[in-house]
Amino acid sequence: MNWKKAIVLRFHSDMVTVQDLKSNQKINCYLPGKFKLQKIRPIVGDYVEYSVDKKSDYGRIENILKRKNELYRPKVANLDQLVLVTTIKNPQVDLLIVDKILALAEKERLDVLIVLNKIDLLKDYLDKEKMKRFINIYSKIYPVVTTSKLTKENIDTLEKYLKDKVSTFAGLSGVGKSSLLNTLDPNLNLREGEISEKLGRGKHTTTYAELLYFNFGGFIVDTPGFSNLELKGIKKDELKFYFKEFQEYYGFCNYSNCSHIVEPGCAVKEALKNNLISESRYENYCNIYRELEKDK
Known part of the structure; x- marks a missing residue:
């Protein structure tokens, strides 16, 4: 039984893209019928065992290994940490969403890093005071890093938090998740969005969850942003x-x-x-x- 181990990167139609844990090679795999009959489906971040069809070079998922944790939105498994990305301005921070995400992370016993992005936009006194209040509240509970893709502030610090870990970015649409990822690793070449002036919030640029590999080591789940959050699984x-x-x-x-x-x-x-x-x-x-x- 010549099965290899890999991690699930993404889905497309009825195929799954995985990355081999030893070679880092990306392979497209199909799911055999037994998974459909049992209504079992791997999700992004799952560790799987697979075999390779030498004639077609496609892989076949043979087994889904036990998950150590799972988030429902973004729907990912086996995370080491959750990186909550938010902004004081453009869009304005929603503390209720922030605290819901943190509750979900605590339920799954995930380490948390809070990233306060776009700080280059905070020009006036009121905005800077909002930032100070935010940091005063949350830095007592979790590490908080302030960042900007324009000034590159603390990008090196963020890289140290992400290196050799499986992480997910989570936050409202428009807070700059894809922009930060491109700044960390330009080879990712993710599409970056804009803020809708009419709605005052971001436009969705990521339409599905995908596990991305950093050139400095480690994986990140780039996920669709959201404006609301279901606290599934919490009583x-x-x-x-x-x-x-x-x-x-x-x-x-x-x-x-x-x-x-x-x-x-x-x-x-x-x-x-x-x-x-x-x-x-x-x-x-x-x-x-x-x-x-x-x-x-």
Whole structure:
């Protein structure tokens, strides 16, 4: 049984493109009928075993290896980290979307890097103050890197975070995910988008998830941007475990199953009063909790 191991890069029609883990060679593989009958389908980031048809040079997917994690949107597997790309301006940051993405990353136990992009656009005092507030809130919880494709600020720092890891970029359309990837590795040659002046948000330039290989080592999933986010797989009663700053207050609430919303004697709400927890993060926690409550 001469099977080789590879990682799934992308799909096109009924074929799958994989990259061999030893040779780095890209091979188009087809899925045998057994996968369709069992309603099993690999996703981007899956590790697979494949064989090669010497007559056609096409591969055949033989086995899909067990996933260590999976995100639903972007739909990718076996990630080492999630890189959340956002902007203060053009488009304006949506903190609710930011906190939803972070909750999903925490659920899948992913390391998180927050990239605050397009900082070259922050010319006036108010914009710079918004950036300072954002960094003040999130740098206490996750590493935050400020970047610009124009000035190349911290591009080398971002490369160090990405090297030899399987990562995904996630964020709203128009925050410059494809532009950053092109700056990191010009050989990727990804199509870059523009901001719609009428709508004030980005136009979709990436239309499907694809695993890309960096010339400095490592993989990145370039994914379609989005304006909303479904918290698939998260239950309202477990949401509190996905807000990292709540963790040090576990066990100090009057109720062991405290939701941190309506119960008296809540240590998290007390921390909020004492400015130990961000008000915007707590408000978004409550909004997400109520959203999950409606969906149950």
